Each structure stands twice: as structure tokens, then as C-alpha cells.
Amino acid sequence: MIISSLLDTDLYKFTMMQVVLHYFPAANVEYKFRCRTPNVNLVPYIDEIRSEVHKLCKLRFSEGDLDYLRRMRFIKGDFIDFLALFHLNEKYISITPSAKGNGEIEIDIQGPWLHTILFEIPVLAIVNEVYFRNTQQQPDYSEGRERLRDKIQLLGARPEFADCKIADYGTRRRFSGRWHEEVILTLKDGLRDQFTGTSNVFYAMKHGLTPLGTMAHEYLQACQALGPRLRDSQIFGFEMWAKEYRGDLGIALSDVYGMQAFLRDFDMYFCKLFDGARHDSGDPFDWGERLLAHYEANRCDPRTKVLVFSDALDIPKVLQLYERFRGRCKLAFGVGTNLTNDLGYNPLQIVIKMVKCNGQPVAKLSDSPGKNMCEDKAYLAYLRQVFGIDQPEEEAAGK
Known part of the structure; x- marks a missing residue:
């Protein structure tokens, strides 16, 4: 079992989740997965990834987990009470081979932001570990x-x-x-x-x-x-x-x-x-x-x-x-x-990014254009216009 605790994630997931609980509990979102590393075939491992996500969705916060979070000065009591009832639900995540047939996989997460926000980090960790334990079966830890x-x-x-x-x-x-x-x-x-x-x-x-x-x-x-x-x-x-x-x-x-x-x-x-x-x-x-x-x-x-x-x-x-x-x-x-992930193997450049909120496209306009992730070019153009941001030469050239 790759993920054995719901705390096996980054702190900012909890700090953002608390804001979502208090101010945006009805927000619905969509996240999409992307592997930026070329020529990586993840399809052979899709059943293993699904199995690990299934196990992830069986986890609950223990009393020890909640006591630890409760001791953080910025975590509030009602959020702890919510986490005591929380679990990730498989109905909000789908993992399928890409229709392109090129070895890519599609991971799509859709549902209430409050109930999907904790998927990103453990799912990425699962994809990484499944990939490397299959491709590097005797890791060079030395x-x-x-x-x-x-x-x-x-x-x-x-x-x-x-x-x-x-x-x-x-x-x-x-x-x-x-x-x-x-x-x-x-x-x-x-x-x-x-x-x-x-x-x-x-x-x-x-x-x-x-x-x-x-x-x-x-x-x-x-x-x-x-x-x-x-x-x-x-x-x-x-x-x-x-x-x-x-x-x-x-x-x-x-x-x-x-x-x-x-x-x-x-x-x-x-x-x-x-x-x-x-x-x-x-x-x-x-x-x-x-x-x-x-x-x-x-x-x-x-x-x-x-x-x-x-x-x-x-x-x-x-x-x-x-x-x-x-x-x-x-x-x-x-x-x-x-x-x-520095053992001499090429690490995967994988991300899961929010692409929609309440049915509307959302995006970031990074200072590194390769980090942008939005399929709606019209929205990206509008976002640039609203914020007065020039289109990078790489995107203008269609790269």
C-alpha cells in the first residue's frame, strides 16, 4: 500500500481546504493530470494505479492524526470535526488510457472542491511509485x-x-x-x-x-x-x-x-x-x-x-x-x-492541475510558459487581456 495515511500530503492542502470549508463549501471543480515527460508509457500500470487509489479512498483520519492537526495554531475546531468524518470518494476520480493511444493516461477528478482537494498529492505520489517500482525493480539506493x-x-x-x-x-x-x-x-x-x-x-x-x-x-x-x-x-x-x-x-x-x-x-x-x-x-x-x-x-x-x-x-x-x-x-x-527522486533515473514531470471551477475554465499564466495548463485558448486570451499580459513567443508560435 503506497499511501497509508491521509496526512501523507502537503500542508498547504489542509490550509487551503480549511478556507474552502469556511468560504467556498459549494464550489465544484475539475482537475486533470498531465505527464510532461515525453515518451513515457503509463498504460501498462493503469490497473495498479487504480488499485492504489482504491486503497487511498478507504483511509480515514485517525484520532492521532486529528490531535496532531488540532495542535497547529491556525487549524480550527470545526475543520477538525469535518476531517473526522472525511474520506476520499472514488466516484470523483477516473483513470483511463488516453484516446490518443500514445501511452498517456487520463486522470480526471471532478466534484465538490471540499471533497476532491486532497486527491492531488497522493495520486501523483502513487503514479510515481507505481512507475518506478515497475521500471526500476532493483533501485540503486547506494x-x-x-x-x-x-x-x-x-x-x-x-x-x-x-x-x-x-x-x-x-x-x-x-x-x-x-x-x-x-x-x-x-x-x-x-x-x-x-x-x-x-x-x-x-x-x-x-x-x-x-x-x-x-x-x-x-x-x-x-x-x-x-x-x-x-x-x-x-x-x-x-x-x-x-x-x-x-x-x-x-x-x-x-x-x-x-x-x-x-x-x-x-x-x-x-x-x-x-x-x-x-x-x-x-x-x-x-x-x-x-x-x-x-x-x-x-x-x-x-x-x-x-x-x-x-x-x-x-x-x-x-x-x-x-x-x-x-x-x-x-x-x-x-x-x-x-x-x-535523484537516484540516477529520469524523474517524471507529472502534475495535476485545476482546469475548471463551477463550470468555468480557470488557469494560471506562469512566468514559465511550459507550466501553463488550460485547454480553452479563448479563455487564456481573455485572461491575458484582463490582466494586461503579453502572449509568450513560444505560445504565439504554437509550440
């Missing part, structure tokens, strides 16, 4: 351990970088649950104070680590259908977040409409209200410089703000970013696939 030791040594190689800290963000694309746990324990022992925690709630609970996370793209995407008007959807999302958490969990996601649109909406009020922002697409160095300048222009001392970097990081890039921005702001680094 290679993975050597690579992990090299990362730890690199982080500790320079005394002036002793305050450079990383966290594990690697649940969704991990090689396996067993390897994920070994990575976390090795980082905990090898990095000590340089390891700040994990986004995975189950391993945070099990190993006494800090669970990390605030919001993800789907939250701000859904606000396109839930807010008063499209142009104000990002502002609406931030305001509803602040209404729920009253200054807690104060890291804003910046790349749902690109950095330029984010800075237009992230005015002095939000600059002062939120603790910082998270980077997840585009050039991280440019993003950091622009955000620090924006704080200064809005009369905020950048040294009091947190810049969280989490886009396809490896340790050399973490160190480069730390060297650029240290002393100018607070820094946090979330490293994912490079930690939890």
Missing part, C-alpha cells in the same frame, strides 16, 4: 545515498553559508515513500539546523519536524470563478486568505498571473500584511530583485520579509540564490524532486 551525501556536504562546505537552510518539498514526485522517508531522516541528521522541515504532514508528525506550506496555485485559480470579477480575483484571493488566517500563514504565491500582474495587485497593504512571497516560475534572480525593489517602493524594509524559492531547485542553485540575496531579506528554500 547511488541515491551518495548523491544525497554530496548535497549535504555542499551545503556545509562554506562556513559563511552556515545560515543557508533548506526544506523538503518533494512529496508529489518522490521515487517512493520509503526513499522519501530515508531522505528526510538523512537530511535531519546531516544538516541539523540547516534543515528547516518538510511540506509532508505525515513525516513532520512522525519525525518531529516543522510542517511547511501556505497556498498553492489552485486556490488563486479557483478565485477566478469565485470572486466578484476576474480582474480582482488575485486581490480577492489574498483578502480571503487574510480574513481566514488573520496574519498567520503569510506567504503569498506570486506566479498565477506572472510577476508583473502580481506586483500590481500586491500593493502597500499586502506588502505590510503578508510575511513574504513564494517564487515558483521564471528567473528566480530577476524575481527576487523585482520583489525587493517593490518592497522598498512600498515603504517596507525588505530585511523583514521572507523570499521563498521553490522552483526546480538543486543545491548549487540554492547556494547561488543565497549568495545573491543574503542579508537583504529573509530566505527560505524548498527543494523537491532533486532531493526525493
Whole structure:
């Protein structure tokens, strides 16, 4: 059984889910799966994936799980009461071979947002683990351990970088649950104070680590259908977040409409209200410089703000970013696939993204065009017009 606990997911799923319970309990959504890695045939493993999802849908939160969540200062009692009754329902998810007949599979999740939001992370972890346990039946863990030791040594190689800290963000694309746990324990022992925690709630609970996370793209995407008007959807999302958490969990996601649109909406009020922002697409160095300048222009001392970097990081890039921005702001680094799926095999670039909310298309306009996921080109064009965003050359050329 690949997933043995409903806590085996990222913290931001619970923080978003609580907002959904309190403000959008009637919202209906649709998510779709995509494998961005070319020439991967997942069809032979479809029955195994379905079997694991079936087991996932049998899980319930234990009293120990609920007690752990209850101790988090930002989790509210009525949400715990709801989770005590919660389970994932198979009727909301379908897994079929693609009609294209090219080895791709289609995973479609449709239903109430409140009852489908917890599918994404464990389903991605299931697809990864099923794929790798079939294609790499005798994993080279010694290679993975050597690579992990090299990362730890690199982080500790320079005394002036002793305050450079990383966290594990690697649940969704991990090689396996067993390897994920070994990575976390090795980082905990090898990095000590340089390891700040994990986004995975189950391993945070099990190993006494800090669970990390605030919001993800789907939250701000859904606000396109839930807010008063499209142009104000990002502002609406931030305001509803602040209404729920009253200054807690104060890291804003910046790349749902690109950095330029984010800075237009992230005015002095939000600059002062939120603790910082998270980077997840585009050039991280440019993003950091622009955000620090924006704080200064809005009369905020950048040294009091947190810049969280989490886009396809490896340790050399973490160190480069730390060297650029240290002393100018607070820094946090979330490293994912490079930690939890680096044994010498090509990791799968798989995602599950929200594509509709209340029957309306939703999308993100990433600073990395390859991350966009919306089949409705007319809606994408309208979204660009509303937010004043130019079409990337890659999309204009039909790539």
C-alpha cells in the first residue's frame, strides 16, 4: 500500500481546504493530470494505479492524526470535526488510457472542491511509485545515498553559508515513500539546523519536524470563478486568505498571473500584511530583485520579509540564490524532486492541475510558459487581456 495515511500530503492542502470549508463549501471543480515527460508509457500500470487509489479512498483520519492537526495554531475546531468524518470518494476520480493511444493516461477528478482537494498529492505520489517500482525493480539506493551525501556536504562546505537552510518539498514526485522517508531522516541528521522541515504532514508528525506550506496555485485559480470579477480575483484571493488566517500563514504565491500582474495587485497593504512571497516560475534572480525593489517602493524594509524559492531547485542553485540575496531579506528554500527522486533515473514531470471551477475554465499564466495548463485558448486570451499580459513567443508560435 503506497499511501497509508491521509496526512501523507502537503500542508498547504489542509490550509487551503480549511478556507474552502469556511468560504467556498459549494464550489465544484475539475482537475486533470498531465505527464510532461515525453515518451513515457503509463498504460501498462493503469490497473495498479487504480488499485492504489482504491486503497487511498478507504483511509480515514485517525484520532492521532486529528490531535496532531488540532495542535497547529491556525487549524480550527470545526475543520477538525469535518476531517473526522472525511474520506476520499472514488466516484470523483477516473483513470483511463488516453484516446490518443500514445501511452498517456487520463486522470480526471471532478466534484465538490471540499471533497476532491486532497486527491492531488497522493495520486501523483502513487503514479510515481507505481512507475518506478515497475521500471526500476532493483533501485540503486547506494547511488541515491551518495548523491544525497554530496548535497549535504555542499551545503556545509562554506562556513559563511552556515545560515543557508533548506526544506523538503518533494512529496508529489518522490521515487517512493520509503526513499522519501530515508531522505528526510538523512537530511535531519546531516544538516541539523540547516534543515528547516518538510511540506509532508505525515513525516513532520512522525519525525518531529516543522510542517511547511501556505497556498498553492489552485486556490488563486479557483478565485477566478469565485470572486466578484476576474480582474480582482488575485486581490480577492489574498483578502480571503487574510480574513481566514488573520496574519498567520503569510506567504503569498506570486506566479498565477506572472510577476508583473502580481506586483500590481500586491500593493502597500499586502506588502505590510503578508510575511513574504513564494517564487515558483521564471528567473528566480530577476524575481527576487523585482520583489525587493517593490518592497522598498512600498515603504517596507525588505530585511523583514521572507523570499521563498521553490522552483526546480538543486543545491548549487540554492547556494547561488543565497549568495545573491543574503542579508537583504529573509530566505527560505524548498527543494523537491532533486532531493526525493535523484537516484540516477529520469524523474517524471507529472502534475495535476485545476482546469475548471463551477463550470468555468480557470488557469494560471506562469512566468514559465511550459507550466501553463488550460485547454480553452479563448479563455487564456481573455485572461491575458484582463490582466494586461503579453502572449509568450513560444505560445504565439504554437509550440
